[in-house]
Amino acid sequence: MATPTALTPQDEDFPRWYQDVVAKAELAENGPVRGTMVIRPYGYALWEHVQAEMDRRIKATGARNAYFPLFIPQSYFAREAEHVEGFSPELAVVTFAGGEELAEPVIIRPTSETVIGEYMAKWIQSYRDLPLLLNQWANVVRWELRPRLFLRSSEFLWQEGHTAHATAADASAFATTIHRDVYRDFLVNVLAVPVFEGFKSPRERFAGAINTITCEGMMRDGKALQMSTSHELGQNFARAFGVAFQDESGQSTWCHTTSWGASTRVIGGLIMAHGDDRGLVVPPRLAPTAVVVLAVREDDALDEACADVTEELSAAGIAVERDRARGSFGRRVTDWEIKGVPVRAEIGPRDLAAGTVTLVRRDDGSRQSVERSRVVETVRELLEAVQANLLALALERRSQATHDVGTVAQAIEAAQEGFARVPWGLLGEAGEDELNRHAVSVRCIQRPDGSLPGSVDESDLVAVVAKAY
């Protein structure tokens, strides 16, 4: 195999490797305004698959999609103290529109708790209106000082869910359901990224929440990426926006609300969790193109065979694309590798003579020759195998780079190369300060066995700490 030269090797310079992949795989590039992102068709196709998988799971929980405005009155933000404090440094504010200074500045949404709270208050009268389960797919703006494509941009795409419930227990249970059945399930079973799950520490929590549940993935450089958050908002926003209901006895009570989101950042996670020195590696269940069929050289008979195989795979419901590019075989192969297509089906003169197709896996580079009649069946098996292998490899890397430690100093040491798990009781405010001074943070707090705590006050909880994106 030839040595790949298209990309900066990961070991040499991981951030540069990341930029190279984003550029060479034609995922995205910078927009004209600092921090903005142009998502190219292949990058957007990945996002559309993320959306489809998550949307299906969100709807299965009973939530329905709606749309709320991009512009939010500034006064709404002022109503929840912590919320306004947390977000004010990142807000973009419109003060001038329609040719004149606005009487009240308008905020471009960084998140929609406030507007949605206002409308929930209108729509909810009685316990019969609960739970109210909403979701929206939208863009949001959080002005970023240090942007990076997909990971941190001043405008990004996401899904934000907002729900209202009669009791704290209902709200908590729903937030947990979203975390488990939407985010964790999607990340592990579709994106093939194992996640550490747990609660955010008070200082890492969403501004205005009483609890935040997170999924933290480990990237190939050992750093953590927060890939989803699910917040229990208690009655904070309900009080601020008047979201109340009458119970069966006629008593008026504040609702308990939740909010939860996952963004285009998961594309960044996909790149950094699976990518290698040859480029992106896309898990089959997410791949816009799961199989690419290519002829080894320009030749009518080969083209015809490729067309047949493509048709057969397509008829079997497999996301297949036929390579129509001209140029050398090696070049075309490399281009598809950079894009991370899980399986390549190659047909050359020898295959044609033997009635076979050469199938090559993107994850381990292994190749096999199969009879034409068994192509569909074998491709199916390979896609399953690649999907499983990506998760297994990611799990393996993660367990290699995760260490249980007993002191803050050891935690900082371990976090230079990966994750550390340290008793939460041992850290305290001072320990968390010490970590932060070394650019290490508490990613989540979980039970010793890795499961979600019932509450933050449980004894023996463990903090997962790491450097983070």
Add this chain to the structure above:
RNA sequence: CGGGAAGUAGCGCAGCUUGGUUAGCGCGCCUGGUUUGGGACCAGGAGGUCGCGGGUUCAAAUCCCGCCUUCCCGACCA
């Protein structure tokens, strides 16, 4: 927002120190031909407000000032 580096063709760079022919090179792109089982070769060709604005000068890619953008390192975040 602080500290560092850098903006010259789509991408990567040279030229700048010491101002002075028509601003170069590699890759990519276009045309034609030969090729094609892991980033092909030959020939011809297109493509530039030298990031933007101002200043110095007979003359600025080159010197000076301001701004914008990008990358790396720190504080905030999905």
